[in-house]
Amino acid sequence: MLAPIIGSEAVDVLKTMEKGFRGPGTAPQEDLATVLSRKIIGQPAATRVIIPYVQMFQAGLSPEGRPAGVFLLLGPTGTGKTRTVEALAEMLHGDEKMMVKVDCGEFQMEHEVAKLIGAPPGYLGHRETQPILTQTRLNSVTSEKCGLSIVLFDEIEKAAPSMTRLLLGVLDKAILRLGDNTSVSFERSLVFLTSNLGAREMQKEINPDFGFQAAAAGPRTDLEPKLQHIGLAAVRRRFSPEFVNRIDCVVTYQPLSQASLEAILDQRIEALQEHINTRLGPRRFYLEVPEQARQWLLRLGTSSEYGARELNRTLHRRLVQPLAALVAGGRIEPGARVRVELDAEGQDLRIGIAEPPAAAEPATPTVLVVDDTHEMVHFLERLLLRAGWRLLPAESARTAHNLISSQRPAAALLDYHLPDGTGVYLAVELRRAYPRLPVVIMAGLDLSPEDRQTCEKYDFTVLRKPFLAAEVLERIRPALVV
Ligand SMILES: Nc1ncnc2c1ncn2[C@@H]1O[C@H](COP(=O)(O)OP(=O)(O)O)[C@@H](O)[C@H]1O
Ligand SMILES: [Mg+2]
Numbered sequence: 001m002l003a004p005i006i007g008s009e010a011v012d013v014l015k016t017m018e019k020g021f022r023g024p025g026t027a028p029q030e031d032l033a034t035v036l037s038r039k040i041i042g043q044p045a046a047t048r049v050i051i052p053y054v055q056m057f058q059a060g061l062s063p064e065g066r067p068a069g070v071f072l073l074l075g076p077t078g079t080g081k082t083r084t085v086e087a088l089a090e091m092l093h094g095d096e097k098m099m100v101k102v103d104c105g106e107f108q109m110e111h112e113v114a115k116l117i118g119a120p121p122g123y124l125g126h127r128e129t130q131p132i133l134t135q136t137r138l139n140s141v142t143s144e145k146c147g148l149s150i151v152l153f154d155e156i157e158k159a160a161p162s163m164t165r166l167l168l169g170v171l172d173k174a175i176l177r178l179g180d181n182t183s184v185s186f187e188r189s190l191v192f193l194t195s196n197l198g199a200r201e202m203q204k205e206i207n208p209d210f211g212f213q214a215a216a217a218g219p220r221t222d223l224e225p226k227l228q229h230i231g232l233a234a235v236r237r238r239f240s241p242e243f244v245n246r247i248d249c250v251v252t253y254q255p256l257s258q259a260s261l262e263a264i265l266d267q268r269i270e271a272l273q274e275h276i277n278t279r280l281g282p283r284r285f286y287l288e289v290p291e292q293a294r295q296w297l298l299r300l301g302t303s304s305e306y307g308a309r310e311l312n313r314t315l316h317r318r319l320v321q322p323l324a325a326l327v328a329g330g331r332i333e334p335g336a337r338v339r340v341e342l343d344a345e346g347q348d349l350r351i352g353i354a355e356p357p358a359a360a361e362p363a364t365p366t367v368l369v370v371d372d373t374h375e376m377v378h379f380l381e382r383l384l385l386r387a388g389w390r391l392l393p394a395e396s397a398r399t400a401h402n403l404i405s406s407q408r409p410a411a412a413l414l415d416y417h418l419p420d421g422t423g424v425y426l427a428v429e430l431r432r433a434y435p436r437l438p439v440v441i442m443a444g445l446d447l448s449p450e451d452r453q454t455c456e457k458y459d460f461t462v463l464r465k466p467f468l469a470a471e472v473l474e475r476i477r478p479a480l481v482v
Pocket of ligand 2: 081154194
């Protein structure tokens with residue numbers, strides 16, 4: 001029998017830890033799960049399953065004579081399997097490349113598999129062939145923060161059969177014997193196997209007519225166990241029972257919903273802005289990618305067949321490369337606002353550059369205030385004026401949109417209840433247009449749990465009514481002081 005998604009052992013340990021035990025010298029354990037689930041969108045099972053094993057290791061409770069965890073990640077292409085392992089490396093060791101990654105597609109022939117362990121002595125040139133999987137290599141991908149090495153065998157269905165035999169020893173006893181008869185211990189390793197075995201059948205189950213509607217369709221609650229079943233059946237057909245029995249957990253990745261794909265794109269654009277900031281430093285500029293352009297990128301870069309796999313390439317070709325050409329040609333001034341819009345034919349992106357305000361006349365910072373209570377708007381106006389700031393008032397989300405198409409606010413103060421929606425919804429839209437815009441939501445006790453979560457996710461400040469003048473100023477001052 002295959003182990004259940006979370007081994008009961010893991011659950012017990014987790015419970016003990018929830019009672020207050022913390023691994024020595026590590027960040028609070030909740031953080032790991034929160035951070036991973038923020039990085040890997042729409043795949044909660046992955047976080048739920050993997051993190052307890054990291055915690056067991058950190059608590060010194062991993063079993064002896066076995067790897068600290070063995071996971072098989074299944075599911076359709078481009079749903080985040082490989083990315084999960086990279087994200088974990090980034091979290092534990094500060095760099096997504098801090099892992100030993102074996103691309104099984106490069107080991108399709110038996111003699112290629114031999115390269116992993118090196119040739120036995122006596123073979124011609126055995127001294128020159130360094131094995132790939134050495135103890136030194138495993139140790140080199142740990143960090144001061146964490147002594148756990150991450151080992152990824154990516155797309156195992158592509159490897160020659162001898163790879164499975166080689167893996168058996170690793171999964172069972174955490175030992176790999178090299179060609180020169182020395183051994184490598186995987187006791188301090190998390191081993192990940194990824195595979196898209198069964199993905200074609202899963203695709204049929206997700207979308208029998210094979211079109212592109214699947215991603216847009218609402219979530220199907222019956223889908224998860226069905227896909228899991230299809231994946232496991234395919235794994236059992238391909239691998240021997242003894243191999244399958246040595247896997248601790250199987251996670252089946254779900255097809256990404258439209259909302260998840262949107263969130264992934266937002267994440268990639270934020271990462272691009274971060275990259276611009278760190279690489280260009282004081283010469284940085286600010287990207288504005290409105291909704292229409294985002295939807296176009298999504299249509300081009302995602303599909304039910306390849307998930308989000310093409311998204312990075314699409315972004316690179318349609319956004320990063322044209323931007324790089326503009327930067328190289330000295331066409332983007334430091335501090336400029338670079339607006340990425342869809343061209344009139346809807347065929348490509350057009351990059352417009354708005355120059356930064358001239359340094360000689362520093363503009364008065366403006367604060368967008370969206371609230372339909374006049375009393376409140378007047379109160380805020382007096383407050384902001386006194387602080388030397390200007391108020392940009394709007395009574396509804398729609399007016400706010402019109403205003404910000406021509407003026408860029410330094411911060412936004414939004415009432416939670418707007419005549420045409422919630423302040424939180426508007427806030428998310430504003431962030432899309434201006435990724436770094438500080439936003440304060442003014443709410444009573446009626447903020448819904450989902451909206452509260454959204455505020456946390458996007459780092460919107462929530463100001464509870466009633467509040468004092470000083471509190472408002474305190475919240476928005478950091479945004480306005482350069
Ligand atoms: N669930 C996800 N969360 C965040 N990013 C994702 C997710 N799924 C796919 N991506 C994006 O798509 C790219 C390809 O995903 P990948 O993990 O390589 O897919 P696969 O499931 O085929 O291994 C990733 O590098 C990442 O940018
Ligand atoms: Mg992959």
